[in-house]
Amino acid sequence: MAVVVGSYSFLFVSTFVAALTYITYQLLSSYLHKWFAMKPVPGPEGTYLFLGDALMFKPKAGEFFRQIVEFTQEFRDLPLFKIWVGPVPFVALFHAETVEKILSNPVHLDKSFAYKFLHPWLGTGLLTSTGQKWRQRRKILTPTFHFSILTDFLLVMNEQAEILVEKLEKKAGKGSFNCFSDVTLCALDIICETAMGKKIHAQSDSESEYVKSVYRMSDIVSLRQRRPWFWPDFIYYYFGQGKEHDSTLKVLHSFTQKVIQERSESMSYGETGSDTNQGQKKRQAFLDMLLKTTDEDGNRLSHQDIQEEVDTFMFEGHDTTAAAMN
Structure with a gap:
């Protein structure tokens, strides 16, 4: 035996x-x-096997971005350059003619490995999905961005812009200052009210738990993306920021889940749209439209599907816009 x-x-x-x-x-x-x-593709010197260029990356997101900009200056006479993030190579395109080749080709829909670390936060919404799911979501969401709908959001944008101007006026004439935080908080207020129909008063209360969690989550994810030794979950949770990642995520998801539930219940009672001045029609937030939207088979989107898109637009809608305005 x-x-x-x-x-x-x-x-x-x-x-x-x-x-x-x-x-x-x-x-x-x-x-x-x-x-x-x-x-054969040019890249910075000092690349190591398996670790790639990760050891030279700056720890803070802003510093890392400036580092990439410096690389574009170094390789400005070349069509592209590469960096290795651990065992994964990334090609940086920064000339219009090379970027056009990618953006004009409908074949290149698959997201890179780095997007995986956004999945716990954003699920597989429009930003992180690919293939058939991306096409279906794109088809469903496109009508919600019709010009007539966006016009209704103009009042929100103007209200928040006036608050921003008042804040900037207090700083004007007293020497140079960095407006990045002010503009970003303004964009966050706008996207939150237009996407969820919910005021979070980020410009007047930048210390609110939700606002701080949005910023913190962005930093946590981007740092993990460029530190390949923290890619395995068991290492990340024992030696990295795994626990902070989950606690921050809980704040973000709890907030959006609560708003979705409240809006869903309001709609079941026949109430739709965001509160406006008396006598004006109620605006429909992005969330209101998602709650009414059906797929190709006539089925309503689940709350999980809706949360994926609301979380996606909350992050993507304020972050990229704020960067462009700055």
Whole structure:
């Protein structure tokens, strides 16, 4: 009996080792193939196997962005350059003619590996989805951005812009200052009211838990993206920011879940739109339209589907707009 058990144990261990060896070989072969295939593409010096250029990346998001801008200056006479983030190569395109090749091609819809770290926060909404799901969501969401609907949001934009101007006037004439935070809070107020029909008063209360959590989550995700040693979950939760990531995520999701639930209940009682001045029609927020939207089969979107898109537009809608305005 002992001999039979020993034989099974030996067979199991042998099979496990063989499978592990095969997987390792395949991964290593794939990595080395990429390494040599990418070798002709210019990039910064000091790239290490497996770690890539990660050791030279600045820890803060703003500093890292400026670092990438410096690389575009260094390689400005070339069509592109590469950086390795751990075992994953990224090609940076910064000339209009090279960017056009990608943006004008409907084939390139798959998102890069780095988007994986946004999934806990944004799910697989319009920003992070791909393939058939992306096409379906795009088709569903496009009508919600009709010009007639966007016109209704102009009042919100003007109200928040006036608050921004008042804040900037207090700083004007007293020397140079960084307006990035002021503009970003304004964009956050606008997207929150237009997307969810909810005022969060970010410009007057930048210390609110939700506002701080939006900023913190952005920093946490972007830092993990450029530190490949924290990509494995078990390492991230034992030695990285895994616990802070989850606690911050809980604040963000609890807020949007509560708003979705409240709006859904209001609509069931026949109430729609955001509160406006008396005598004016009620504006419909992005969330209101999602709650009414049906897919190709005539089915309503689930609350999970809606949350994916609301969280996506809350993040994507204020972050990119704020960067452009700044």
